[in-house]
């Protein structure tokens with residue numbers, strides 16, 4: 033007998049759990065599902081993240097299909113970060129379209145796929161957290177930029193090129209010449 037790891041039961045009242053218990057399984061039945069969920073901890077990468085306390089907006093639709101429930105819609109949230117070239121603060125909004133099938137327990141799909149290929153309903157509840165988390169983090173750029181053609185910083189003085197005149201440069205003056213200049 034193999035021991036199967038059973039995840040703890042979902043809480044139908046949890047903010048990122050959609051309740052499909054009362055939803056008809058007749059294919060084509062839809063249910064709008066919206067939520068505004070404050071984040072309890074930062075979600076993201078080093079250079080860019082959704083800070084704790086910001087609100088994730090979920091505007092989703094659940095649709096009964098023959099093998100499960102299809103979740104479609106958009107997830108959006110404010111992101112804060114730093115430009116990877118000039119270190120200017122970035123404030124933006126991420127908006128991501130999501131589409132994910134949650135297979136009914138005992139359906140052919142559930143029996144012929146692995147759980148990491150197709151998500152599952154659990155007790156007719158849908159755990160939206162992995163979907164929302166992955167969609168948002170995947171949409172974040174590895175190197176965020178304040179704008180696509182950001183010129184970055186002057187390598188010698190570290191000032192953003194945007195704040196410098198076009199002819200900005202650093203003359204490397206030999207100290208001996210500097211002395212000579214003074215004398216002249």
Ligand SMILES: [Zn+2]
Nearest residue numbers: 115118178182
């Ligand atoms: Zn920049």
Ligand SMILES: [Zn+2]
Nearest residue numbers: 186188189190
């Ligand atoms: Zn410089």
